[in-house]
Amino acid sequence: MTRSIGHVAALAAAMLVVGCASRPTSAPVIDRGAAPASKSATQAGLAAGTHVVQRGETLYSIALEHGVDYRDLARWNGLGDGTHIRVGQALRLGPPGATQAAAPPPQGVEVGSAPRAAGGVESRPLDAGAIAAHGQGDGSTKTSPKALRLPYSKENLAMLSERRAPTTPAAAAPSAPSTPAQPTATAPPTSATPPGELSFTWPAKGKLLNGFSEPNNKGVDIAGKPGDPVVAAAPGRVMYTGTGIRGYGKLIVIKHEDGFNSVYAHNRAILVKEGQSVTRGQPIAELGASDSNQPKLHFEIRKSGKPVDPMKYLPPPS
Template sequence: MRIHNRTKTLALVAALGILGGCAAPGTAPVRNGSSAAAPATAPVDSSTTYVVRPGDTLLGIARQKGRSLADLVSWNGLSNPDQIEVGQHLRIAPPDVGTGSAVAVAVPVPGSSVTVAPAVSSTSVPIQQGPQGGTQPYSDQAWAKVDPSAGAAAIPPAKPPATATDGKWSWPSGGRVITGYNEASNKGVDIAGNPGDPVYAAAPGKVVYSGSGLRGYGKLVVIKHDQEYNSVYAHNQNLLVKENDEVAKGQKIAELGSTDADRPKLHFEIRRQGRAVDPMQYLPPR
């Protein structure tokens, strides 16, 4: 009987040792939608994958890699474009490039849990037109992320620039000008108004930015009119257009407000080849 009991005790100790080994901590794997689990330290293919760094925003990554925000949201199955984490692996190439169907996951970091973003269809992802990971101060580099033509080298025009006499431009708001253009301190004109007043496209074109990622401009719309000219509409309280929308001259694109401003007003700029010019040389007299 003693031998039998001793044998049972040894068997129980061995079983507990096996269970303890199963519960031992290990490296959490990075999941891939089409293959078996791999260690988090596996090499990253920089041509198809980007690892999120401190200070990154999804919009900034999209512009840096020459991709659209909608593509990154779709390829990575992101339910909220504003929430990405340091260390997260993002697919920056279509699913048919590289591994075929990788899904973005957050790499484990001390004190945080792993979150696997669900895969979603590219036709069902809502695009938020708000701050993409916070605002950043104005600089030539920050503006270049908002206005793709910013920083372009000035090219001597083959013909005189468009002016008010060409009839291309119209006033974006009906209020009075309270601050004029000054190359050093004010890159456009400030037009007074009341919250909710309509803001109109000054010329036909395509929306290249709609959001609030540039400090000092509040809720901002940028419209590209041709290879030379963009127009800028800042401090709005509501944005009525999104990126890639085609707009007509005089179309309502926003509602006047006071975001990042000391009073309700529209800050309006005209940029030629990425450089601010005096809007009063282009707008018709009134």
């Protein structure tokens, strides 16, 4: 009797092991600890189109740094005819309709989902359809016994032989003959300065005192005598005249094509008005020493508001 009970217990244990082995794979663990990034992405997009006023800045200096007309800057921000701004004020750098697109959230983050604690995990069971689709055809999951014993008969032998017969692979479709690659036409090399691009000329005649060295010197300094002519380096429209930017003295800013602006500082006298069109080589000012320790012209070329080395755009000095 004791031996029979032992056999029954062993048989039950074996059946339990087989049942555990046939269970499907455990559900995957999905990390949901990362918080959504949509809010920060929107803030980054907004910051790209605004400027927060810092101490010492003026509407004119902000307009110069971003390559826009100070009158447009005032209009976009509802300042009317005034130019008064305050520290910490956020200024729009484009028309109200020009909004910056927010960056898309990284993959795996659900936009708008409730934030979870950092490092939290969520476990979800797979549904029956997903399990069947995962195990179908790859032979990795066994859902039937490894061997099936059938009584010998001609019918069973024929059935087993039919199951074990290898399937004939489908004949591969004939591949199209490869076509030799045609040589591609190579475009002729272009020059560093495309034809028709805006060209600049020297705005004053004199010795070069200081070269471009950002952030210390955002342009070049040209020596001269008080009253020497200062000319427009390229055709354009006068965007600003005045003394509203500290360190530049009597200043002229000319707007050109292709996003270029030119800057002429420390003048003794200004000969043009805002909104006036000028031609290359036209006198626009008299060289001076306003807000400077010596007579000189400080000259800058800016591309989209950013200073660039004028020597890359000016002809070799004569």
